Amino acid sequence: MRIVLGVGGGIAAYKVASLLRLFTEAGHNVTVIPTEAATRFVGVATWEALSGNPVSNSVFDDVHQVNHVRLGHEADLVVVAPATADLIARAAAGLADDLLTNTLLMARGPVLFAPAMHTEMWHNAATRANVETLRGRGIAVLDPASGRLTGTDSGPGRLPEPQDIFDAAIALTQGQSDYQLPLAGRTVTISAGGTREPLDPVRFLGNRSSGKQGVALAVAARNAGATVRLLAAHMDVPAPAGVEVVTVETALQLREAALAAAADSDVVIMAAAVADFRPAEISDTKIKKRDDTADPIITLIRNPDILQELVEVRGMSRRSQLIVGFAAETGDGHGDVLAYAEAKLKRKGCDLLVVNHVGTDKVFGQDTNSIVILARSGSDPQLASGTKSEVSAAIISRIGLELNHVSPRA
Incomplete structure (x- = not known):
């Protein structure tokens, strides 16, 4: 695959050398186009050595090859990393004042931007409008990662990890004949992991959920062009880069977070394993095991049905929203897994229900x-x-397919 790798003028440019290595080691032919500012952070010699191709940022180099037209036409994929606030603004405005912006205008294949900038720049209304403009044109723009920035500041604005950018870029080229991202411009909220209901300061009621499926869903939604919000209960795996993370512990905390997040979401996916019950009372001190006292009796009460409540709230607001539930089921003498799942779908009223047959060494x-x-x-x-x-x-x-009212293939 022929890839154009545009490099913006930010301190994160040094990380893009690792991204370039991932592309070349996967067998792709990469042409690097750094902006003039980018060459102040990483020199042309580095890009040429790692790519094996000549590097330029001027439309006046090798004029006989008409690079400002040819590179965009021939590229199977264009990736811009780091995409600075300035570079995003110029691309949104359709400017063509150097080789990279010319190439972006000429690109026929998919285009992926991986932003990196200070938090205030990312949250600035101008940047947000420019990002939405690009996404509205079918261009994939990842959300930046959160963490330590230049200096002592922390927050959203870090360049996503090279592997995450690589995965998103390759996903963009697979099965996208018209290069349109199915969730471009959509906001998707996903819950993941298992809730924990405290008994005392030490113990809790929990479940075996690792959060792997919810995190994988967040990655897939992000790669499909969505703005992703991950409601993370206890997880054994880290949250992916490029998504907003809201941390919760209990079912009640997840309910509050889900109702708030759903207010501006086009899609809500409730993949978390939510406790059906919680202790009626929580001890302020550790429950002691003493020979002179009886075994404790723990009374459980029902947790709210978050999925059903989300459906009810949607109905009252009359907003267009797709709600997806998960059902972790086991069969018994009264019915099999699908019978229980179909009854749950009817009872909950969500649009789609993803059914797992769970058990020892299954799913969790x-x-x-x-x-x-x-x-x-x-x-x-x-x-x-x-x-x-x-x-x-x-x-x-x-x-x-559901959002676009297309029937799934049999």
């Missing part, structure tokens, strides 16, 4: 999954299996 904590997607519309059940990343891609693809 594993890297693979097998699911069935049920639809409130009554369309045929859709099966998907494989790694949790592959399953997530199938779920996000189905969500894209």
Whole structure:
């Protein structure tokens, strides 16, 4: 694959050398186009040595090859990293004052921006408008990672990790014949992990959820062009770069966060394993095990049904929103997994229900999954299996079809 790698003039340019290495080691032919400012951070010699191709940022070099037209026409993919506030603004305005912006105007294939800038710049109304302009044109713009910035400041604005940019870039080129991202311009809220209900300052009621499926969904939604908000309960894996993270612990905290996040979300995916019950009382001190006292009796009370409440709130607001539930089920003498799942779909009223058959060494904590997607519309059940990343891609693809009112393939 022929890739143009545009490098903006930010301190994070040094990280892009690792991204370039990932592309070349995967067998891709990469032409690097740094801005003039970028060469103050990383020199041309570095880009030429790592790419094996000549490097220029001027439309007047090798004029006979008409590079300002040719490079964009021939590229199968254009990636811009770091995409500074200035570079995003120039691209949104359609300026063509150097080789990189000319190439962006001429690009026929998919384009991915990986922003990096100070937090205030990222949150500035002008930058947000420019990002939405690019996304509205079908250009993929990742959200920056959060963490330590230049100097002592921390916050959203860090360049996503090179591997995350690489994954998003490759995903952008797979199965996208018209290069349109299915969730471009959409806001998606995803819950992940397992809630914990405290018994005392030491103990809690929890479950076996690792958060792997929810995190994989966040990555798939991000790669599909969405602005992603991850409501993270207890997880054994880190949250991905390029998504907003809201940390919760209990079912009640998740309920509050989900209702708030749903207010501006086009899609809500409740993938977290939420405790059905919580202790009626929480001890302020550790519950002691004493020989002279009886065994404690723990009374449980129901937690609110967050998924059902989200559906009810949507109905009252009459807003257009897709709500996806997850059902971790086991069969018993009264019915099999799908029978219980179909009853749950009818009871909850969500649009899609992703059904897992759970059990010992199944789903929880594993890297693979097998699911069935049920639809409130009554369309045929859709099966998907494989790694949790592959399953997530199938779920996000189905969500894209639902949003665009396209019937899934049998």
